[in-house]
Amino acid sequence: MSRDSRLARMAHVLVHMACNHGAATSDVIARMLSTNPVVVRRTMAGLRDRGIVTSEKGPRGGWRLTRPLEELTLLDVHRALETVSVFTIGPTADHPECPVEHLANQAIVGALAQAGTALEAALAQVRLSDILAEGQALRAARDADGPHVCPNTARGAWS
Amino acid sequence: MSRDSRLARMAHVLVHMACNHGAATSDVIARMLSTNPVVVRRTMAGLRDRGIVTSEKGPRGGWRLTRPLEELTLLDVHRALETVSVFTIGPTADHPECPVEHLANQAIVGALAQAGTALEAALAQVRLSDILAEGQALRAARDADGPHVCPNTARGAWS
DNA sequence: TTGAATCGTAACAGTGAAAGTTACGAACAA
DNA sequence: TTGTTCGTAACTTTCACTGTTACGATTCAA
Structure with a gap:
């Protein structure tokens, strides 16, 4: 899972978790994301530390949401992922004594x-429940069989 | 020269170039930035393609500004550097058919x-001439010998 | 015309950060 | 007790980028 897509992928996972009964194991999530269970645990650990999910060991264990999607925004998820820096550019520190460098x-x-x-403000305006609701609407409009309880998970499949 | 500091470093270089007579060679700039002349040429090539500097081969050749610093903003320099993406995060493309992923x-x-x-608007408001002028003011206020023609280049030194 | 200076650029090596992987211990339920 | 699942350390792999070398093209001056 490339670093720059963790927010999108975790948001995706969390929405689907809200639609499925029981806990989601690292293994199942890893298959959904075409990655490794250890990578999933590393990533989900940030969400757990922020109180967004809990983890349980043993049979029937796995990951569970701690709150409804209405109380989760993309900003919450973004912060939980603890991205070192959102930007690829930054200042330099070659000539600390040079006023020109300092001002630049x-x-x-x-x-x-x-x-x-601006980024945080925009992310804060998107609740995960909005994404689920719009997704269900899109699915209902598109699907001749009518609306499902959860997009793409009508038969419990994760996609 | 780390990718994320190219804007700061190139802005620094351009301001100093405006203060020195004659062309700046890739070699001199490379020493200023503690890097390699080839890296400098690669980076400056973007500025040349955007018409910010020109290059001349042969003895007494090197790099020259094509316009006064008043007509150069940080946004001009940033665009010339053709950074692939300013952000470390982005969307994913794992499940093109999933409306949840699509909406996220x-x-x-x-x-x-x-x-x-927002970033571009902020960068557009900073002219390189502002940086030079403020740098000179800072230097003058700090330096007991009085103001120099160019910060840090009183004796032609690049720093 | 020759030679030094300088940019242009291809090709390859070196680096570093992050993902991926393996391995094993801890906790838990049946 | 056994199988499931997370927690985590340690290592390998990968990828993008910088750094480096090499050589050709151009320009100027003697």
Whole structure:
């Protein structure tokens, strides 16, 4: 699972988890994401530390949501993933004594801060329940069989 | 020169270039940035393609600014560097047919677009001439010898 | 015309961060 | 007790990017 797609993939997983009874094992999630159970555990650990999910060991164990999707935004998930930096660009530190470098750094850091604020504001406006509801609507409109309880999981399949 | 610091470093270089007579060779710039002349050429090539600098071969050749710093913003430099993506996060493409994934992607791409717009707006407001002027002011206030023509380049040194 | 300086660029090596993998211990339920 | 599942350390693999080498093309000056 590439680092830059963790937010999208975890959001996807959480929505489907809300539609399925019982816990989702790391193994099942890993197959859904074409990756390894250990990678799933590493990633989900951040969500657990933030109180978004809980984990249980042993048979019938796995991962469970702790709250309804109405109380979860993309920003919550994003923060739980503890991305080191959202940006690929940043300041430099070659000539700490040079006022030119210092001012250039300052301008760049300021611009990134503004962008970061805009990003968080936008992510905070998206609840996972919105994604589920719109997904169900899309599915209902598209599917001749009528609406399912959960998109793509009518027969318990994860996709 | 790490990818994420190219904007800061190139802005720094351009400001100093504006203060020095003659062309700056890739070799001199490379020493300033503690990197390799080939890396400098690769990076400056983007600025040349955007018409920000010109290059000349042969003795006394090197890199020259094509316009005054008043007509150059951080956004101009940023665009010239052709950064693949400013963000470390992005959408996924695992389940193209799943409406949940599609909507999550859409929300994330939308949030990133808003952040990108904010970033570009902030970078566009910073002219390189502002950085030079403020740098000179800082230097003058700090330096007992009084103001220099160019910060850190009183004796032609690049720093 | 020759030679030094300089950019242009291809090709390859080196680096580093993150994902993927293996292995094994701990907890839990039947 | 046995099988399931998470927790985590340790290692390998991968990938993108920088760094490096090499060589050709161009330009200037003697």
